[in-house]
Amino acid sequence: MRDSTDSGVPVLAASHVTKQFRVAGGHLTAVDDVSVEFHAGKVLAVVGESGSGKSTLARMLLRLMPVTSGTITYQGKDVTHIRGGELRSYWRDVQAVFQDPFASFNQFFTIGHTLRRGMRAEKLEGDTLDALIETCLGYVGLKPGDAVHKYPHQLSGGQRQRVMIARALMMNPKVLLADEATSMLDASLRVSALNVMQDLRDNLGLTVLFITHDIGQACYFADEVVVMEHGLIVERGTTDEVIFTPKHDYTKRLLSDVPDLKGSLKVRKD
Amino acid sequence: MSGILMRASNVTAVYAADSGQDVPAVDNVTVEVPEGQILGLAGESGCGKTTLGNALAMIANPPLYVIAGKMEIDDHEIDLGTLSGGANQLHRPYRGATVSLLPQGAMNAISPTLRIRDLVVDVMRAHDRNTTKADALDRATDRLKMLEMPVRVLDQYAHQLSGGMKQRMVTVISTLLNPALLIADEPTSALDVSSQKALIEMLLAMVEKRIMRGVIFITHDLPVLSMVTDRLAIMYAGKIVEAGPTEELVNNARHPYTSALLSSVLDPTEETRTKHVLGIPGSPPNLGNPPTGCRFHPRCAFAMPECSLKEPQFLHERDHSVACWWANDHAFETVPMEVNEA
Numbered sequence: 213m214r215d216s217t218d219s220g221v222p223v224l225a226a227s228h229v230t231k232q233f234r235v236a237g238g239h240l241t242a243v244d245d246v247s248v249e250f251h252a253g254k255v256l257a258v259v260g261e262s263g264s265g266k267s268t269l270a271r272m273l274l275r276l277m278p279v280t281s282g283t284i285t286y287q288g289k290d291v292t293h294i295r296g297g298e299l300r301s302y303w304r305d306v307q308a309v310f311q312d313p314f315a316s317f318n319q320f321f322t323i324g325h326t327l328r329r330g331m332r333a334e335k336l337e338g339d340t341l342d343a344l345i346e347t348c349l350g351y352v353g354l355k356p357g358d359a360v361h362k363y364p365h366q367l368s369g370g371q372r373q374r375v376m377i378a379r380a381l382m383m384n385p386k387v388l389l390a391d392e393a394t395s396m397l398d399a400s401l402r403v404s405a406l407n408v409m410q411d412l413r414d415n416l417g418l419t420v421l422f423i424t425h426d427i428g429q430a431c432y433f434a435d436e437v438v439v440m441e442h443g444l445i446v447e448r449g450t451t452d453e454v455i456f457t458p459k460h461d462y463t464k465r466l467l468s469d470v471p472d473l474k475g476s477l478k479v480r481k482d
Numbered sequence: 483m484s485g486i487l488m489r490a491s492n493v494t495a496v497y498a499a500d501s502g503q504d505v506p507a508v509d510n511v512t513v514e515v516p517e518g519q520i521l522g523l524a525g526e527s528g529c530g531k532t533t534l535g536n537a538l539a540m541i542a543n544p545p546l547y548v549i550a551g552k553m554e555i556d557d558h559e560i561d562l563g564t565l566s567g568g569a570n571q572l573h574r575p576y577r578g579a580t581v582s583l584l585p586q587g588a589m590n591a592i593s594p595t596l597r598i599r600d601l602v603v604d605v606m607r608a609h610d611r612n613t614t615k616a617d618a619l620d621r622a623t624d625r626l627k628m629l630e631m632p633v634r635v636l637d638q639y640a641h642q643l644s645g646g647m648k649q650r651m652v653t654v655i656s657t658l659l660n661p662a663l664l665i666a667d668e669p670t671s672a673l674d675v676s677s678q679k680a681l682i683e684m685l686l687a688m689v690e691k692r693i694m695r696g697v698i699f700i701t702h703d704l705p706v707l708s709m710v711t712d713r714l715a716i717m718y719a720g721k722i723v724e725a726g727p728t729e730e731l732v733n734n735a736r737h738p739y740t741s742a743l744l745s746s747v748l749d750p751t752e753e754t755r756t757k758h759v760l761g762i763p764g765s766p767p768n769l770g771n772p773p774t775g776c777r778f779h780p781r782c783a784f785a786m787p788e789c790s791l792k793e794p795q796f797l798h799e800r801d802h803s804v805a806c807w808w809a810n811d812h813a814f815e816t817v818p819m820e821v822n823e824a
Contacts (some may be wrong), residue, residue: 262645262672368765369527396671398527398702398742399746408746425674426706428748433757455750469675471682471705472749473732 221288223419224387229282231268231443242442245282250387255409257430257451260440261468266423266424269440270391273421274308275299300333311392313372317364318482323375324360327438330379341443348378348395351416352408370401377408388412389421391447394429406433427470431455439463488538488581488663489514493551493562495530495537498544498574501538504768507533507546515663515696522691522711522728523700524743528766530720531700532586535561536697540573541584556662578609582661582694586668589648592640598651606657609749618658623799625654628691629684646677650684657693664688667700667809683711704747708732716740719767719777726802734816736785736804745822774777776807784808784819 243265244375250256257264261407272276273284284292307405310316317326327345336344344354352374359375365455369376373387373393380388390409394402410433424430430437430451437454439462447460457460458464493511496504507530517523523531537548540565541620548730558580564570564636575581585591590722592601597617606618618635626633635643643651649669657664666685670678689697699711707714708728715725716739724737735741742762748754767773773780786807794805800816806818 261676317673371765399704399743399748400762403746403759407758407761426748427675427750428754431750432625432759433750454756456752457799464674467750469679470750471675471703471706472708472751473677473708473744473747474749 214434222285222420223252223287224250225285226269227283227285229269229272229284230280230375231265231272231277234278242443243272246440246443246445248438248445248448250419252386252419252423253413254435255413255420255432255433256436256438257333257422257424257436259424259430261425261466263442264440265443266425266440267391268443270389270421273345274306275302283352303383304383304391306387307385308384308389308391309373309376309380309393311395313369313376313396314364316376317372319364321363322360323362323367324356325366327360327375327379327382331382334383342424344382348374348381351381352378352411353404354378363378368401369397370404373397373401373405377405377412379411385418387419387421389423391423392425393422395424395426402429403432409433427467428472429456439466443456457478485517487515487517487519488553490523490538490551490562492535492690493537493548493553495533495546495548495551497533497546498670499770501770504547504549507720508537509769510550511720511722512718513538513698513715513722513725516633516713518692519688519712520685520697520699522703522714523561523698523706524702524714524719525709525764526702526743526766527718528678529717530769531702532716533720534558534666534717535583535698535700538663538723539581539582539665540570540577542562553581571588572741578605578645578656578661579659580661581658581663581665582656584653584656584664584666587672588652588656588669589672592615592648592652594640596669597637597639598643598655602636602655604659609659621658622654625658625693628693629654629687629705631684639695644677646673646680649677650681653681653684653688657688661694662697663698664694665698665700669699669701670703670706671701678706682706685710704732704743705749716743719772720769720778721805723778723806724802726804727788734802735819736777736799736802736809736815736817737806738782738808738817739778740819742783742816742817742822760822760824762822770787776805782808784817 228246229243229246232239232241242321248303260266271278283290349356354374394405409420413420434451438445441462447454447463491512491679493508495508499505503721504594525531536542542548546561548564554559592635594653600764602622605614623633689735692732708803714731715722718739724740733743745759746761767777775792776794779785789807795808796803796805797810
């Protein structure tokens with residue numbers, strides 16, 4: 213179904229990508245000459261503070277926002293300026309899950325209606341569509357009976373986010389882009405959402421781009437970590453390298469600011 | 483009440499549902515905040531933390547009704563009940579001045595068309611119509627200087643401030659009247675780690691300078707709570723299941739629910755890199771029809787037959803209280819964390 217073997221060619225890559233916004237009196241560079249590669253079947257975490265350019269980079273990769281300069285390639289092909297059918301096909305392969313699952317649903321429609329409606333363009337109907345919905349909800353640990361006939365407000369936050377991941381999977385994507393997808397969830401639900409993405413990587417070879425400000429989550433399940441500050445990539449490497457032997461001062465500061473359960477107690481006692 | 487700033491007893495708050503059935507989101511909860519301390523209120527989403535905060539801040543509005551509860555604070559004894567319909571006008575003098583609430587998402591509620599100083603004046607005048615603009619601004623300026631924050635922020639609009647600065651400003655504004663108790667509901671959840679740290683340091687400085695004499699800090703983020711609180715209370719399905727000094731509770735969890743929550747915390751450590759956390763199986767119960775006995779028993783790895791039959795009463799071990807049948811049978815034993823990992 214999905215190609216989980218890494219042939220060396222990155223599934224998705226940004227090369228020297230820059231994004232500038234016009235502001236009063238000049239330009240603001242939100243992403244500054246960033247190059248990053250995503251390899252098949254890996255989880256790459258992009259971490260940084262608010263305003264570091266993580267989400268802007270994600271939006272450009274998703275082709276929801278034009279680049280100011282630079283190139284985005286998907287499976288070796290330049291997709292920076294594709295349009296029409298080509299862009300729609302790209303959007304099938306590169307799916308996204310955002311921070312607030314509640315905002316992603318129409319509260320007046322059942323989950324089943326929302327999931328079916330998304331597949332209308334694919335001309336899937338009837339039993340085939342029901343089977344697909346069942347399969348994709350199964351990937352995230354839900355049964356159709358848990359969700360299909362319910363309205364968004366009848367699901368817990370964790371269930372809503374899992375349904376969002378299932379919705380993304382219905383398109384049979386090769387890349388899943390999760391932009392702070394777990395930051396609104398409590399610790400227990402967060403772990404179950406991360407486990408779902410981990411299983412999808414291990415079992416289906418899905419490539420995951422995980423954007424977060426929480427280094428602990430990156431530590432739990434990312435293969436590689438990229439650290440961004442003020443639109444620049446300041447450090448990158450395997451998760452172990454970046455988190456346990458950080459080289460850049462910004463990464464060190466970011467790590468020192470993380471309140472950890474036992475370590476912070478000592479701070480409080482002093 | 484010596485040494486105790488606030489004690490709320492037997493608070494029950496219900497949401498009136500369309501079906502006519504009341505859903506008790508907070509069920510007979512007793513909680514206290516010692517003088518000069520920060521109490522953390524933790525638990526999963528939907529366990530009643532925010533509802534309890536709203537009941538204590540006396541801002542319950544339909545469909546939320548506080549049907550029972552009494553709060554003793556600062557020589558006042560306040561009936562928290564709102565059965566007369568909506569937030570009770572009798573509570574008005576206490577709001578903001580005795581108990582101040584910093585609600586969830588407060589930083590996003592700053593009007594985009596007002597400068598921060600206009601908001602300061604509005605808030606001060608809402609409590610005392612005779613406050614002059616100059617008095618209000620003097621007070622805010624002094625407060626910002628005391629907390630070593632930039633005074634120029636008063637002349638700025640919300641969009642000119644970072645998320646962290648907005649949150650710190652609404653925290654300062656919510657305590658301008660020097661409330662006895664501040665209830666901060668998820669103040670750090672929308673912030674990145676650096677802004678979280680700045681807010682926590684400011685909050686600790688405020689307590690040290692006695693701007694307020696106690697804080698209830700509501701969040702599901704246990705590492706933040708362990709950094710900022712003196713005591714913790716863990717809520718599940720509308721009830722407090724465990725309470726005690728923060729360090730004691732984090733290192734010696736006596737309730738399986740607390741233990742499962744603690745296991746779900748992902749610190750950037752080598753242990754996190756290798757462990758596989760299971761999370762808490764299942765979902766919190768429907769409070770309209772909660773499980774019999776201990777409400778956590780359907781999800782508990784240590785459940786015994788009596789757990790589904792009878793509600794556990796609080797067991798007090800030194801300064802640490804827990805409501806659990808397993809804890810009853812295993813005095814002073816820490817819940818083994820291994821059951822929460824694969």
